[in-house]
Amino acid sequence: MSGTIAWYDDFLGVAYRYFDLRMNVVPLFSDRKKATDIWNEYVHWWGDHDIKLRFVETGDHYWFIVASETRRPSHNMSFFKLLPKSAHYARFKKGHLGEAYFRFATYSQKEEKDVKDDAVCNCTHTKEEHDGKCQAEGCGCEQFQTFELRLLKKKKTVTDIKFLEEQDVKDDSVAWNCLYVNKYKNSA
DSSP: OOOOOOOOOOOOOOEEOSSSSSSSEEEESOOOHHHHHHHOOOOOOOOGOOOEEEEEEETEEEEEEOOOOSSEEEEEEEEEEEOOOHHHHHHHHHHHHOOOEEEOOOEEEGGGGSSOOTOBBSSOOOOEEESSEOOOOOOOOSSSEEEEEESSOOOEEEEEEEEEEEEEGGHHHHHHHHHHHIIIHHHH
């Protein structure tokens, strides 16, 4: 991959969805229009067989990296984010079976007034069990909060997935390019 890759990290994080034909890897955006525009301008032009998905582990964190050279070289952009390891990440790592869908989603926080009665708070109790703070015995939740995740319909199939340790990135051009540009170059 060329050294002129534009690296993009202005997204909230990554979600993993398991209940589909393939597991899903989903960068999260706060704005639907922005997510749709980035998909149409860059990701749409990626060939599924050229997409490279890398996870570089370093301590309690990992680098999420996804890249592909497009059929429009002036529009190459790749994505990365340094994220804390989670149970969802571990489940994806263990169960992806060598392929995944790559798609975007929007993520937004919701308050008690914005949801239906059966909505579940981050404390695991429903809206019905809240009146401002949680009424469930032993719960210290002070305010109902939940989130909404909306998956965009378009997706790509990724079959080039690798999990690496940071000391092994020099053997992988995508991972090396990302870490060199976004970590090593500025720390020297």
